[in-house]
Amino acid sequence: MSRVFNFSAGPAMLPEEVLQQAMVEMLDWQGTGMSVMEMSHRGKEFMSIAEQAESDLRELLQIPESYKVMFLQGGASSQFAMVPMNLTREKSKADYINTGSWSKKAIAEAKRYATVNLAATTEETKFTTTPSQSELSLDPDAAYVHYTPNETIQGVEFPYLPDTAGVPLVADYSSTILSRPIDVSRYGIIYAGAQKNIGPAGLTIAIVREDLIGHAIDNTPAMFQYATHSDNGSMYNTPPTYGWYLAGLVFKWLKEKGGLTGMAAINQRKAEALYSVIDSSAFYANPVSPESRSWMNVPFTLANAELDGKFIAEASAAGLKTLKGHRSVGGMRASIYNAMPEAGVQALIDFMTEFERVNG
Ligand SMILES: *Cc1c(COP(=O)(O)O)cnc(C)c1O
Numbered sequence: 135m136s137r138v139f140n141f142s143a144g145p146a147m148l149p150e151e152v153l154q155q156a157m158v159e160m161l162d163w164q165g166t167g168m169s170v171m172e173m174s175h176r177g178k179e180f181m182s183i184a185e186q187a188e189s190d191l192r193e194l195l196q197i198p199e200s201y202k203v204m205f206l207q208g209g210a211s212s213q214f215a216m217v218p219m220n221l222t223r224e225k226s227k228a229d230y231i232n233t234g235s236w237s238k239k240a241i242a243e244a245k246r247y248a249t250v251n252l253a254a255t256t257e258e259t260k261f262t263t264t265p266s267q268s269e270l271s272l273d274p275d276a277a278y279v280h281y282t283p284n285e286t287i288q289g290v291e292f293p294y295l296p297d298t299a300g301v302p303l304v305a306d307y308s309s310t311i312l313s314r315p316i317d318v319s320r321y322g323i324i325y326a327g328a329q330k331n332i333g334p335a336g337l338t339i340a341i342v343r344e345d346l347i348g349h350a351i352d353n354t355p356a357m358f359q360y361a362t363h364s365d366n367g368s369m370y371n372t373p374p375t376y377g378w379y380l381a382g383l384v385f386k387w388l389k390e391k392g393g394l395t396g397m398a399a400i401n402q403r404k405a406e407a408l409y410s411v412i413d414s415s416a417f418y419a420n421p422v423s424p425e426s427r428s429w430m431n432v433p434f435t436l437a438n439a440e441l442d443g444k445f446i447a448e449a450s451a452a453g454l455k456t457l458k459g460h461r462s463v464g465g466m467r468a469s470i471y472n473a474m475p476e477a478g479v480q481a482l483i484d485f486m487t488e489f490e491r492v493n494g
Contacts (some may be wrong), residue, residue: 141457143431147475149473214244286430307324
């Protein structure tokens with residue numbers, strides 16, 4: 135068997151140990167004679183898997199008791215609608231910070247339900263920066279403030295947690311959740327599609343402060359109300375059971391790796407090593423201002439874009455896969471989530487150094 139280093143932005147690599155464990159348990163989960171995929175979601179076996187996963191996630195992120203954790207479907211893209219549907223019954227205005235492609239999509243969706251105030255946008259810098267706290271024009275009467283801590287496409291990550299003076303802060307954590315410790319108590323809602331840093335596609339996690347549940351606007355479908363999922367332990371309908379199980383295996387793996395403090399140290403090392411190769415050469419470039427650079431998604435360009443195809447092809451032949459940049463940005467992008475080992479980043483660095491030597 136030969137596994138490659140897959141730099142895909144999502145669905146992304148999963149830890150090999152997790153896939154091995156899933157393989158061992160595939161046909162017969164712990165003596166039940168069935169695969170987790172074949173279990174009733176209401177049976178005691180799956181309930182134990184579900185509860186353990188939630189409790190491990192709570193431990194990893196230190197989620198306070200006053201927050202509900204929901205295991206949903208529909209992707210982060212459904213949360214773009216669910217957030218305004220659930221939070222704008224009493225107040226119809228919402229603040230949005232625009233730092234890139236995913237912020238824009240969240241804003242477009244929110245406009246169907248709310249009056250959106252653009253609290254800040256970095257479009258003028260082509261999304262290569264994050265706005266500072268003093269640049270945020272926040273409305274104290276807004277129902278919530280939405281932002282994207284890590285823009286997966288532009289590779290821009292907030293170096294600080296915005297202060298919203300008591301207005302609930304809503305964060306699309308899809309591409310940086312679990313990459314380092316965060317203070318959940320500072321947020322109203324945290325949501326994330328699983329396929330970047332949690333598990334397989336099809337599972338979406340929402341962490342919602344209890345007082346924000348139960349205020350959906352009229353006519354909100356049951357499946358789009360947080361109350362529906364919260365009241366039913368994410369089992370109002372059939373949840374994405376296999377994704378939930380795999381996420382649970384990833385949470386166990388993270389705990390063995392030293393939790394989020396352990397991951398943060400590894401992630402910082404990986405990112406610093408890669409950016410330092412890019413910065414120390416005139417052959418490679420990253421446009422993002424250093425303090426706002428993502429630990430998870432590292433876009434970079436070649437001084438001579440005509441070499442892009444060659445770079446991608448030779449990297450692929452060397453077992454370094456999915457390095458092509460997003461079509462809207464061009465160049466290359468290396469996504470180096472939790473599951474990307476340091477050896478993978480080192481292999482990429484070695485390849486880049488050799489490619490520059492030959493072609494530079
Ligand atoms: C991938 C991504 C999304 C979209 O997620 P889906 O699960 O495909 O809907 C939204 N926001 C961010 C920041 C992402 O990285």
